[in-house]
Amino acid sequence: MEPYRPTPWRRPRRLRRRRSYARRRLRVQLTGFLRTNWWPILAFAGLCAIATIPVTLVLRGYLLGVAHGAVAIFFVAAVRHLFLVYTGSTRELSGAYGEDNTRDVLRQAKRRRHIWNSIDNLEIQSGDVDHLVIAPAGIYAIDSKWHATDLTDAALERDVATARAAARRANLILRSIHLQAPEAQPIVVVWGRGQRHLPEAGSVVGGVLILRGSALRGWLSQRPAGAISQEHATDAVTKLRLFKARVDPSRPPRAK
Incomplete structure (x- = not known):
């Protein structure tokens, strides 16, 4: 029989996972923004994807990965900026x-x-x-x-x-x-x-x-x-x- 080992105390799930009031409000506003503007955001993502086609044909290897990463970062930053301006969540x-x-x-x-x-x-x-x-x-x-x-x-x-x-x-x-x-x-x-x-x-x-x-x-x-x-x-x-x-x-x- 294995010796008894006491179970370490753990914080309740609700205490560990609960976000601050400000972050919960940001998340609610972001969810509403994405649901309301999903079509323009999707179209913008498509334009960003199309913009990578010439780069994909020209570059190879490490430079191609850097170019794709730069486009992805630009897309996320642009959506974030639009969210802050549109909702006034600054x-x-x-x-x-x-x-x-x-x-x-x-x-x-x-x-x-x-x-x-x-x-x-x-x-x-x-x-x-x-x-x-x-x-x-x-x-x-x-x-x-x-x-x-x-x-x-x-x-x-x-x-x-x-x-x-x-x-x-x-x-x-x-x-x-x-x-x-x-x-x-x-x-x-x-x-x-x-x-x-x-x-x-x-x-x-x-x-x-x-x-x-x-x-x-x-x-x-x-x-x-x-x-x-x-x-x-x-x-x-x-x-x-x-x-x-x-x-x-x-x-x-x-x-x-």
Whole structure:
């Protein structure tokens, strides 16, 4: 008889595979765009294929593969550009880039033990929390933003309002899982060109801290420890992961 080997813990499928809100919205918009415009896209693909015929007759070997690859890349890039222009999805795409950048910084901060852990894309029916960070200094509800242009007062006000709403959702989630922890503090992390106009130490607008993306890891490393222990953080992360696996706002509620 083989010795008993405990089965390693695995994340639930719904937790592992769920995309962020921004990426899910992009996927829905892309699907709708392709379904609505499949005939022009197919005709454009045919024109690209016809354009490769003279190249195929002239070139051979490696150069022929390069030419075919260039045409394929041109086709994909053109369809992508048309999708962004036609649907106006540039904002969702830039938002996804901002979330990805913040996620990478948080992974580095965890390896350096500047934070205990973080949960991305926590959602309830009223909206989502981009990143809920459990750190020795407390809990942070981070809202990632990408600004390709200069920051304006109106943009900052929108970002502050969004971060406050995300912090309220985070605190509702923390109370719903009966977690004894400090309230989540709202933070806006700005990526892109807009972050150049923020001071290195960040700026406080309406009680909400706004940080450069490039300064996030340094800011986390300077926070004083003592508010949350590692054991408390482990318990919090376990409960939050179970909550995320159980609550899926992207699916309609079951009929009673």
